[in-house]
Amino acid sequence: MQVIKYMFQPHGDVRGQLVALEEFKDIPFTIKRVYYMYDTGEGVRRGFHAHKSLEQILICIHGSCKILLDNGTEKKVVPLEKPYEGLYVNNNMWREMFDFSPDAVLMVLASELYDESDYIRNYDEFLKFVKEK
Ligand code: T46
Numbered sequence: 001m002q003v004i005k006y007m008f009q010p011h012g013d014v015r016g017q018l019v020a021l022e023e024f025k026d027i028p029f030t031i032k033r034v035y036y037m038y039d040t041g042e043g044v045r046r047g048f049h050a051h052k053s054l055e056q057i058l059i060c061i062h063g064s065c066k067i068l069l070d071n072g073t074e075k076k077v078v079p080l081e082k083p084y085e086g087l088y089v090n091n092n093m094w095r096e097m098f099d100f101s102p103d104a105v106l107m108v109l110a111s112e113l114y115d116e117s118d119y120i121r122n123y124d125e126f127l128k129f130v131k132e133k
Contacts, residue, residue: 063104
């Protein structure tokens with residue numbers, strides 16, 4: 001499984017750091033939605049689903065967390081620890097987010113608006129879906 005992690009260019013000076021993200025320049029799709037999660041409780045694991053067509057970039061803009069990626073045959077755990085790194089998560093990929101530090105803010109840039117019908121929330125259905133692809 002190929003893990004695609006983007007290293008964004010911080011514009012740093014004596015004032016600190018600034019990262020700018022533009023669609024089709026830093027992000028490989030049109031950004032239709034941004035959401036973020038914070039105040040994630042200790043030991044919480046989120047996700048447990050795949051998407052039929054959604055593409056996303058996950059950026060832990062504060063603190064740290066880990067992402068489990070599972071394409072149906074292989075699994076990989078990717079730590080997100082820097083505000084300038086972004087994990088590309090394609091469709092057809094089971095994902096779980098865990099090991100959130102108490103101060104973690106996980107921001108997600110998404111290629112589509114929220115659509116519950118794009119979710120595959122059952123793991124057996126996910127395996128069937130990727131096998132049929
Ligand atoms: C994903 C991972 C990385 C909305 O109303 N709009 C939204 O855009 C989103 C993302 C969620 N919601 C609602 C739906 C649920 O009632 O917020 C609630 C929590 O969503 P969910 O349980 O799907 O959250 P996670 O953390 O399990 O998964 C989220 C995204 O849903 C998902 O697409 O890839 O983060």
